[in-house]
Amino acid sequence: MIKTTPPVAARKSHIARFHGIERDDPYHWLRAPNWQEVMQQPETLDPEIRAYLDAENAFYEAEFGSKTAALQDTIYKEIRGRIKEDDSGIPTPDGPFAYNSRMLEGKQYPQIVRTARDGGAEAVLLDCNIEAGDGYFGFAGAEHDRAHKFLAWAADRAGSEYYDIVIRDLATGSDSAEVIANTAGSYVWSNDSQAIYYTEYDDNHRPYRVRLHTIGTDQATDPIIFEEKDPGFFVGVGRTLSDKFIVIDAHDHQTSEIWLIDAATGGAPRLVAPRVTDREYDVDERGGLLYIRTNADGAEDYKIVTAPIDNPGADNWTDLVPHQQGVLILDTVLIANHMLRLARFDGLPRIVVRDLRTNKEETVKFDEEAYALGMSVGYEFDTATFRLTYSSPTTPSRTFDVDLDSGSRTLLKEQEVPSGHNPDDYETRRLFATAPDGEQVPVTVLYRKGTVLDGSAPALLYGYGAYGMSMPASFSISALSLVDRGFVYAIAHVRGGMEKGYRWYVQGRRELKSTTFTDFIAAAEMLIDTGHTSKGRIVAQGGSAGGMLMGAIANLAPELWGGILAQVPFVDVLNTMLDETLPLTPPEWPEWGNPLASSDDYARIAAYAPYEQVVAQDYPPIFALAGLTDPRVTYWEPAKWVAKLRATKSGAAPLYLKTNMGAGHGGASGRFDRLKETAMCYAFALNAVGLEGSFTSN
Numbered sequence: 001m002i003k004t005t006p007p008v009a010a011r012k013s014h015i016a017r018f019h020g021i022e023r024d025d026p027y028h029w030l031r032a033p034n035w036q037e038v039m040q041q042p043e044t045l046d047p048e049i050r051a052y053l054d055a056e057n058a059f060y061e062a063e064f065g066s067k068t069a070a071l072q073d074t075i076y077k078e079i080r081g082r083i084k085e086d087d088s089g090i091p092t093p094d095g096p097f098a099y100n101s102r103m104l105e106g107k108q109y110p111q112i113v114r115t116a117r118d119g120g121a122e123a124v125l126l127d128c129n130i131e132a133g134d135g136y137f138g139f140a141g142a143e144h145d146r147a148h149k150f151l152a153w154a155a156d157r158a159g160s161e162y163y164d165i166v167i168r169d170l171a172t173g174s175d176s177a178e179v180i181a182n183t184a185g186s187y188v189w190s191n192d193s194q195a196i197y198y199t200e201y202d203d204n205h206r207p208y209r210v211r212l213h214t215i216g217t218d219q220a221t222d223p224i225i226f227e228e229k230d231p232g233f234f235v236g237v238g239r240t241l242s243d244k245f246i247v248i249d250a251h252d253h254q255t256s257e258i259w260l261i262d263a264a265t266g267g268a269p270r271l272v273a274p275r276v277t278d279r280e281y282d283v284d285e286r287g288g289l290l291y292i293r294t295n296a297d298g299a300e301d302y303k304i305v306t307a308p309i310d311n312p313g314a315d316n317w318t319d320l321v322p323h324q325q326g327v328l329i330l331d332t333v334l335i336a337n338h339m340l341r342l343a344r345f346d347g348l349p350r351i352v353v354r355d356l357r358t359n360k361e362e363t364v365k366f367d368e369e370a371y372a373l374g375m376s377v378g379y380e381f382d383t384a385t386f387r388l389t390y391s392s393p394t395t396p397s398r399t400f401d402v403d404l405d406s407g408s409r410t411l412l413k414e415q416e417v418p419s420g421h422n423p424d425d426y427e428t429r430r431l432f433a434t435a436p437d438g439e440q441v442p443v444t445v446l447y448r449k450g451t452v453l454d455g456s457a458p459a460l461l462y463g464y465g466a467y468g469m470s471m472p473a474s475f476s477i478s479a480l481s482l483v484d485r486g487f488v489y490a491i492a493h494v495r496g497g498m499e500k501g502y503r504w505y506v507q508g509r510r511e512l513k514s515t516t517f518t519d520f521i522a523a524a525e526m527l528i529d530t531g532h533t534s535k536g537r538i539v540a541q542g543g544s545a546g547g548m549l550m551g552a553i554a555n556l557a558p559e560l561w562g563g564i565l566a567q568v569p570f571v572d573v574l575n576t577m578l579d580e581t582l583p584l585t586p587p588e589w590p591e592w593g594n595p596l597a598s599s600d601d602y603a604r605i606a607a608y609a610p611y612e613q614v615v616a617q618d619y620p621p622i623f624a625l626a627g628l629t630d631p632r633v634t635y636w637e638p639a640k641w642v643a644k645l646r647a648t649k650s651g652a653a654p655l656y657l658k659t660n661m662g663a664g665h666g667g668a669s670g671r672f673d674r675l676k677e678t679a680m681c682y683a684f685a686l687n688a689v690g691l692e693g694s695f696t697s698n
Contacts, residue, residue, distance in 0.1 A: 004062040006655070007055035009643035018578065019599035025575060027640040036203065039160035039629050040182075042661065053628070053639060056657040064623075064656055068683040075481050076679035080672065081419035082477040090387070090399060090412050093117050094379035097148055108132065108670030112142050112151070125151050125170060136662050137669045138163070140185040144170070145193035146243070150215075152196055154185055159629040159663040161185060161205075165198060167215060180213050180222075186236045188246060191263045197225065197237045197246055205583035205631045207235050210248055212266075226250075226259060226269055232586035239263060240285045241334060242381045247283060253467055254590045256280045272307075273314045284334045285309070286356070291339065292317065293332050299323035300502040304332060304341065321354075328501045333375065336382045338404050340375055344470070347430070347442045347499045349373040351388065353404060364402075368392045369430040370444045372474035391415070391475040393446040393489070394426040417477065425449055426483065428473075433492070433519070433526035439507075441519045442493040442500070443526065444473040448483050458562065458689035459488040459533035461524055465496030465516035466545035467591060468505040478678050485691060488532045492523035494549075510593050510601075514608055517552040524560050536562050536620075539685040543567030544633055544665070547624075551610020551641060554619055561620040563688025565681050568630055568665055571610040572637040574602070583631050611637070614644045618651035623684045625677070626659040627666075635659055656684075 014028035030049055037044045065072075085105040091098035098117050101110040109128035115121065128139055131153075138156030140163045145152075151170055154163040165180035165187055180187075180198055184207035187198035195214045199207045208231075211222040226248050228235050233250045240247060246261040248269055255277050259269035272283055272290070281294035290307045296314060297303075304321035307313075321329070321341065330349070331342040339354045350365040351373060366373070371392040377383065384405045391397040396415035402408070427449050432440040451457055460482055464471055471491050479489045493499040496508025496516040508516045520540070527533050540561050542550045547569020554564050570576070577595050579585055593601030606612050622645065624638040642657040649655070658680075660668065668674050 004059055006059050006063075006646060007052060008646065009052055009639075011647070016578070018595065019602050021602070025640075027643045028575075030636040030639045030643070031634070032636070035634060036205065039205065039631055040158055040162055042158065042628055045628070049636075052643075053635070053657075053659045053661070056639070056642065057659060057661075060656045060658045063654065064684070064687075065658075065680070068687065071686065072676070072679045072683045075682050076676050078419070078481050079478050079675050079678060082417045082421070082480065083671075083675075084416040084418055087416075091115065092378040094144075095148060099144065099379070103671070104129070108672055109137060109139060112153070125173075126153055126168065128155075131155065132670070138666070139669075143187070143189060145189045146191055147193045149193060150189075152187060152189065154183065154187065156185070159627055159660075159666070159669070161631050161665070162201070165196065167196075176215075178216070178219070180219055184235075186238070188237055188239050190246075190266065191243060197261075199235055199237055202231075204231070204581050206231060206587070208233075210235060210237050225261070230586075231580070232589060233257075234587055240283075241377065242285050244285050249282070250275070251280070252587045252590050254278050254280065256282065258283045272312045273317075276314075282332075284332060286334045286336075286339075291320070291332065291334055293329055293341075295502065297323075300506075301325060301327055302329040302502070304329065304339075326501050328498055330498075331375075333377050333386070334381075335377055335384070335386070337384065338386075340377070340386055342373070342375055344499070344501070347493065351375050353386075355404070364388065366390060366392075368395070368428060370428050370473035371395070372472035387412075393428045393444060393473055393475060393479070394423040396421060396423075396475050415475065421480070427451075430473075431526065431530070433522040435495075435515065435519050435522045437515070439495070439515075439519070441495075441523055443523045444471075444491040444493065445527075445532065446479065446483055446489045447532075448486070451486060451488065453488075453531040455528070455531050455534040455537075457486055457488050457533055458537045458539070458685075458691065459490055459527055460539045460541055460685055461490045461492055461520070461527065462541045462546075463492045463494050463516075463520045463523075463549050464542060464544075464546035465494040465508055465519070465549055467496075468498045468502070470497045470499045478675075478682070481679075481682055482685065485686065487685075488527065490523070490527060490532070492520050494519035494523070496545075509591055511604065513592065513604075516549060517556060517608065520549055520553055521557050521560065524557075528560075535560055537689055539563040539565060539688050541565040541567075541681070541685075543569065545570050547571060547633070547638075548573060548610060552608055552613075554622065555610060555613045555615065558617060558619050563621040563623070563685060565684060566622065566624045566638065567681070568626060568633045569610075569624060569638050569641065570633045571641040573609040574605045574612055576634075576637065577601075577605060582634065611641050611644060614641070614648050616648055616650055619645065619649045619653055619655070621653045621655070621684070621688050623656045623658070623681070625681075626657065627663045628659055628661045629663065630665040632665040 011026035012029045014025045088102040089100050091100045097114045099114045107129045112126040140154035142153035151168040154165045156163050162182045163185040167176040184199040202208045208228045210226040213222045238247045248259040250257045257275035258272040284291045292305050303323040305317040307316050328344045333340040341352050354361045374389040377386045388400045399413045401410045429445040431443045494516050498505045547566040550566040551571040595602035626635045626638040628635050
């Protein structure tokens, strides 16, 4: 068989000097100077850059895609067979109606529907399959107004996260000719159904402003309600469940500031409490009192305070739920007589319900070693019911309505797996790996009962570790395609997330970022030491900031991995953090450090940035995926990384780059197309450990 020659990216000297240090970045040319334009008009990409990306795609297809097409199709059909294609959500009541979404057999996108509150004929309000046509369709959801006369729905047609908001008259089913174009995707109706508050981007794709669009007027005349001057802060808009306030939040990853607008009368926003560096807070309202979740006053795992609406500054905050070290308060929800809070203790979630009439509390938790838990209350404030969702790696999702007055729990829905699933066939474990500094790193493990744990099994180890985001131990229909083939599937809950409280996040950012990488390596070594797998049999997987993790562990411990899956990987960290024009750079300086302002930050980031640290060593098989219109991790990061790896690495392990030329950060938009991407990744994992065919070298 004729072997395809891998693409070789041209080298073009690009000298940059910072803090007296000179660096040459020979693949800088892959960064399109008109990247803002490319986000919305991909056809404007420089032909030389496009030719290189096309060549990489062609190489992937020739050397891997076409050779594993049958395997990919098999896995795709397996995963699809576990989906109930004609699935419906659970109706959520709001006034005279109940709203729902449903998926139809063979269709990629949802329908938004409603019935009378107590049931009856179902009306289709929006069919996203019709609206999507044959192109990309990034659906940002739909929101009905309080009078139930209109539906606002938003979609992105390029993967660039620019959303057009469309207004549909629910009486006629027709859309208005007026479109609120190029918004940032966050929007909310006014109480009188006459206007929509929405966010918009600045020239560098940062949501920085809130405007108010009155139905029937020209968007160009929409008044500015709020504008953020600091490029490091993003802006969002929402509302309290009580419908009393429109909420504007300005935030980076560690600091927040909230402004309120009276939802009945409108007017100018009122500040709750001015921003203080490293103080976060969010706000809800009940009975004329603000309820605030915050880390103020050293409450690193958060506490809940109250404040009067007419004088809500921090000096007037009164503790309601005091801070408890190690019990992380993740979220709060207020309804008429109850406050719900989702908290995490020792890595596992629980829901605490407080009756605000008596201050009596009850806790909802489960007994499995690892599980995921969620809560919601729908549209209505005046209710005593909340919705609970539960799953584990072995247990499909179950949804309950809990009546807080009676204490009854009603099972509304259990996730169906049409092809069949017996939870008793699988084992879920919560293990702990000892990090170099002695910390115990949680690792969630799933495998099929009967799997011999003598080191012979391959493993897929997933990790993220950034922004305080925790990886849930939830049910995955996709992972079963690996587990049923003998894989051990594991999630390393590394520092940078908040699985073990806020300190777990602090210990994995800025000056301590390297602990994320060493935690992941410790998790892999623990799986080896306990016989769950062996060296060279582990496929590591991560995306976005987790893709940075993939690049780092490839550099630090290449011998451990059978393969590495890096999805939209944030690997060019130093150059991105030096480019203040990029969408996420100023907001992310608190997360990584600011190498423009600090020579120490510059040196520290340079010491771990995957692109900077590529060296002449043997690397495992690597598969990198990118999206051309991705505004979060720009396409040129994985492209530059792969180009440098090709030119630098030794050994014959395969290296692939596949760029989706019609999608952004989230990959394909349709549910079945996303499954095909998963199947593609799993085919790579299976090949990497020799279970299905073998790699060709390059």
